[in-house]
């Protein structure tokens with residue numbers, strides 16, 4: 001299946017491009033404020049290692065904003081400052097060398113303050129993400145429409161107009177709500193109305209499992225229609241999980257290449273703990289860079305067939321399993337050593353050594 005992506009303007013964010021047909025980037029946000037530099041950098045490094053492309057940091061105070069440059073000097077991916085409606089913080093963040101601002105110009109208040117931020121962002125070539133959120137919709141729009149897709153898109157349009165009137169078009173737009181149906185409808189509407197790149201996400205989606213499912217449905221539906229240029233899977237969980245889920249959403253639609261673990265659901269025929277083995281394989285495979293397929297099957301009913309179609313595979317038997325490489329039987333290993341031996345084969349074949357940790 002080939003997805004035809006909607007054409008949007010390209011917006012440069014540090015070394016990356018959002019929109020204009022660029023690969024769909026994955027974003028996340030650290031859970032620490034910028035002033036906790038060591039903890040923030042450590043989180044960003046974990047996010048980078050798992051495949052995060054762009055990271056956002058909250059800057060609730062001037063002290064936070066003043067430490068953005070220090071954070072940026074220690075990380076490898078573009079840094080976005082979230083300054084909400086604090087005009088001074090936006091100016092400081094720009095001076096600190098951030099790569100993108102998350103800011104709604106209509107929330108800043110004074111026109112001259114917005115103009116000052118926009119002038120500086122333009123001079124430094126720093127884009128702005130307008131982020132409309134169902135929970136903070138303007139009162140008049142809520143009264144006119146309720147928290148509907150039309151209200152969310154009209155709100156985004158107001159912020160866009162403010163920037164356009166200041167001759168600023170380096171814009172990315174997000175229109176998030178916790179209701180998946182409304183989120184999908186809002187982005188469909190936004191994609192007809194704007195040609196700026198869209199940042200997809202279901203906001204306040206919930207904890208790991210519920211949030212992953214809601215985001216997969218919302219983001220996945222839109223991506224399949226060709227809508228969306230970057231995404232964040234919001235989860236009440238370690239942000240590393242957000243990146244993992246984001247990667248899987250893209251991989252499921254063929255929009256990003258990555259390792260894929262094919263595993264059976266297990267049943268009464270299995271004579272080993274297939275669930276434990278598959279989870280361990282998934283955990284280690286997540287760190288592989290190459291787009292390998294690895295099958296983990298509980299018995300010979302489907303095991304050899306799936307292994308034949310995979311780069312690497314395990315087919316389990318009673319207390320042991322067969323390892324396959326390129327569809328060929330390699331050797332039998334006891335159940336407790338199956339995963340280690342499988343990854344030994346993977347590492348020797350593809351030269352990736354980082355799958356153990």
Ligand code: SF4
Pocket residue numbers: 264265266267268269270297298299300301302303
């Ligand atoms: S592969 Fe075997 S163990 Fe797994 S679900 Fe199918 S029959 Fe059951």
